[in-house]
Amino acid sequence: MRLVFATHNDHKLREVQQLLPNSIELLSLKDIGCFDEIPETGETLEENAKIKADFVTQTYGLDCFSDDTGLLVDALNGQPGVYSARYAGKQKNAQDNMGKLLSEMKGKENRNAHFKTAIHLNTGGESIVFEGIVEGVITEKEAGTGGFGYDPIFMPAGHDKTFGELSPETKNAISHRGRAIQKLVGFLKKRSQ
Numbered sequence: 030m031r032l033v034f035a036t037h038n039d040h041k042l043r044e045v046q047q048l049l050p051n052s053i054e055l056l057s058l059k060d061i062g063c064f065d066e067i068p069e070t071g072e073t074l075e076e077n078a079k080i081k082a083d084f085v086t087q088t089y090g091l092d093c094f095s096d097d098t099g100l101l102v103d104a105l106n107g108q109p110g111v112y113s114a115r116y117a118g119k120q121k122n123a124q125d126n127m128g129k130l131l132s133e134m135k136g137k138e139n140r141n142a143h144f145k146t147a148i149h150l151n152t153g154g155e156s157i158v159f160e161g162i163v164e165g166v167i168t169e170k171e172a173g174t175g176g177f178g179y180d181p182i183f184m185p186a187g188h189d190k191t192f193g194e195l196s197p198e199t200k201n202a203i204s205h206r207g208r209a210i211q212k213l214v215g216f217l218k219k220r221s222q
Contacts, residue, residue: 035081035095048214061089074099078149086151094150100179102142123178140166144205148213161208
């Protein structure tokens, strides 16, 4: 089975490849000659994941999955949510995004938040959505240099370290993306038996 992961991110591609059964050949957008920046114009994470997967399936006629992730902060009414990557502007700078979020959280007692990943899979004429969520809190300041995005200011529930301080193995085992990918992998393993 050949499956396209609608990403230009080689790190994400390798991470997912390690979880898939050998019977599935995973391709990136680059592998299929797609260098387009697919616009994420949806109002939800699920819509953005669907837009990207549908673009590949409709343009290239290939089975595909795509993901979109957001950080939803209770005290900010679920913001930055679908705008997480560009919260502080179109430059999509993680440092700027964290700075803006910490500034907006100043003086807020409720620091609860959760990361959510939505994966949209198009295969064999079917469309399936998988989701992964991890609860946690926004810290007062950055800690750790691991991971990416908001990882240095997000402490997952049950841990005393931020995603930025946890090892990649620990983070992947408990993260929103890891949970969504595990559901996808479980589905694909059943399908390929």
